[in-house]
Amino acid sequence: MTRKKANRTYIVHVQRPKHDELLGDEDVEDWHRSFLPNTTLDTGEPRLVHSYRHAISGFAARLTSEEVRAIESMEGFLIARPSRILKLSTTYTPRFLGLDHQSGLWVDSSMGLGVIIGVVDSGITPNHVSFMDDGTMPPKPPKWKGRCRFHNKTLCNNKLIGAIAFRGSRRPQPKDPKNGGHGTHVAGIAAGSFVDNANVLRLARGTASGTAPKAHLAIYKVCFTSGCSGADIVAAIEEAMKNGVDILSLSLGKKSIPFYDDDIMIATLSAVRAKIFVCMAVGNSGPYRESVENGALWILTVGASTHDRRVSATVKLGNGVEVEGESGYQPRTFNATGNIIFPGFGAQNGTVGCMKNSFNNTDVKGKIVLCNIEEGKYRDMSVNVKDAGGVGMIVLDTSREGATTLSYDYVLPTAHVNYTTASKIVNYLETQVHRYTQQLHLMGLPTLLKSTHEELVIRKAIISSNYDKPPTGFDLDGNPILNDYEEHINRAKPHRHGFVDK
Structure with a gap:
């Protein structure tokens, strides 16, 4: 059977x-269909997926490798490539970036008034x-x-x-x-409206907004559970x-390939030629060789480093030394005293990582x-530590996570510490x-976890933070709340959109 x-x-x-220039979109689409062996698959689905005219000159279609080889011999053909699958790569940021309601860049740019930001x-989440339109937004631009x-x-x-x-x-x-x-978060960072009393688990309370709160938003959904299809991304740019x-x-992004082989980079070049400012994320990988994504010279490629705010948790060792970590678990009473145990370390039973069977x-009670x-x-x-009877947890960075x-x-007193502190x-x-070899499981090593509810710590090399992510619900007092404090490079990029004038 074949x-x-x-x-x-x-x-x-x-x-x-x-x-x-004299043809309509339907005429161009007919030209693209002329390259196909037929218009539908055996399943009845159309072969032509997208017809492109502005982002690139070409189309996306469902084809076999043999059918592609047949198209290669046709007059007008240039090149064909399989569509790649890409991956999806704070209340405080406006203040941190020096944006002020009364003067400076925010006022000079009218907070993005009249600008249309397209988010791919x-x-x-539309509601x-x-x-929300609170009545202060102007009508959509005539263009x-x-x-x-x-x-x-x-x-x-x-x-x-x-x-x-x-x-x-x-x-x-x-x-x-x-x-x-992800899409809601990115759109909110770029152009979310002002929302008062936003907070994360009652912490970091303030007014949340995007960097361009008066800009309009246009949404282009291309990412699903299977990833983000390159053919769909080019269609969105079109x-x-x-x-x-x-x-x-x-x-969004994927490991970089030569620009002449990258359909998305070619499409963004067309957008830039049409006077559209294109901003992309540098990716979440690295730092190591060739970890930068979306590095074309004609787009703004943005990464994140760190910021000057943290919600701290202090670890006090039995010898009196205190070291700093972070934790989003900040109840009104935050302290836990107990002996340290490190499952999987040295001769200890278990495995490192504190997963279910660790x-x-x-x-650990x-x-x-x-x-x-x-x-x-x-x-x-x-959750695993708490279920096993532990009273606290210290999350240790490896050399890969660095600082x-x-x-x-978290669900119990926790401190996440960087690699230097972990060491x-x-x-x-x-x-x-070594000193108390008779003490099994590192018994008798008292440790205290304590916290301050919010602490400012000055750091350098600031690029972005995402504490201004839009609120995703409301706490028991009716105040907007955010999801978490997670920081990702690919969400640093939308902060830049508020600084781009028309």
């Missing part, structure tokens, strides 16, 4: 048809408080040619002026699948160019547990083990 060749989505670049991401593709058209307003989703040839709802998800956006924000019959960092599982670690610490919403704590333990 096995059928698999279809996949290819982005095909072709020459522009003759007298292109995972969609948006989010950061995107705006976009559409509101929500079933409920009233979800669009003078702040959120348009939204559309691209998933192959389908046009699903452009909603963010997760309430307050649509944004036709719609009349001033700025394009793309917080303790392996190790008795009443103790403060040391846990090597498990990226993306911080809260799970604290990066995060303030997560000091481990060295202290090794010294005590």
Whole structure:
């Protein structure tokens, strides 16, 4: 039995048809269809996924490798490449950046008044408080040619002026699948309206806003659970160019390839030529060789370093030495005293990481547990420690994380410490083990975790923080709350949009 060749989505670049400037979009689409072996697959689905005219000259279509080879011999063909799958790469930031309601850059730029920011991401939560029209937003600019593709058209307003989703040839709802998800977060950082009394678990209370709170938002959803299709991203850039956006924000990426092989970089160059300012994220990887993403010279590529605010937790060792960490768990009474235990360290039972099966019959009851960092599982670690009877946790950075610490919403007293501090704590333990070899499981090493509810610590090399992420709900007092304190490079980029004038 002959096995059928698999279809996949290819982005095909072709020459522009003759007298292109006189043709309508449907005529150009017919020109693109002329390259295809037929218009539909055996399943009845259309072969043509997208027709491009502005971002690139070409189309995206479902083809087999043999069909692509047949197209290569046709007049007007330039090149074809499989569509790549890309990944999705604070109340305080405006003040930190020196933005003031009364004078300076915010006033000079009218807080982005009249600017249209297009966000290419995972969609948006349209009824989010950061995107409500409070009556102070001006009408959408006359040049705006976009559409509101929500079933409920009233979800669009003078702040959120348009939204559309691209998933192959389908046009699903452009909603963010997760309430307050990645796309909602990025849009809020770029142009969220002012929201008073925003806080994270009652901490860092203040007024949240985007960097350009008076700008309009246009949303282009291209990211789903399977990732972000390159063909859909080019289609979103194409649509944004036709719609009349001033700025394009793309917080997504993948390992860099030569620009002439990168359909998205080619599309962004077309956008820049059309006088659209394009801003992209540098990625979350590194620091190591070739870890920078989206490094084309014609776009603004933005990364994040650190900021000057942290919610601190102090670790006091048995020898009186105090070291600093961070924690988003900040109840009114925050202290835990106990003996240290480090499952999986040295001759200890269990494995490092404090995941569900890490303790392996190790008795952690009443103790403060040391846990090597498990990226993306911080809260799970604290749940596991608490369920096992631990009274506190210290999350230890490895050399890979370096100086990066995060303030997560743990479920028990916790301090996340950087690699240098982690090394000091481990060295202290090794010294005590050597001195008291009869003490099994590092018993008799008292440690105190304590905290201040909010502490300002001056750091240098500031690029961005994301404490101004839009609120995602309300606390028991009715005040807006945020998701967490997590910081990612790809969310640093939207802060720059407020500084781009028309």
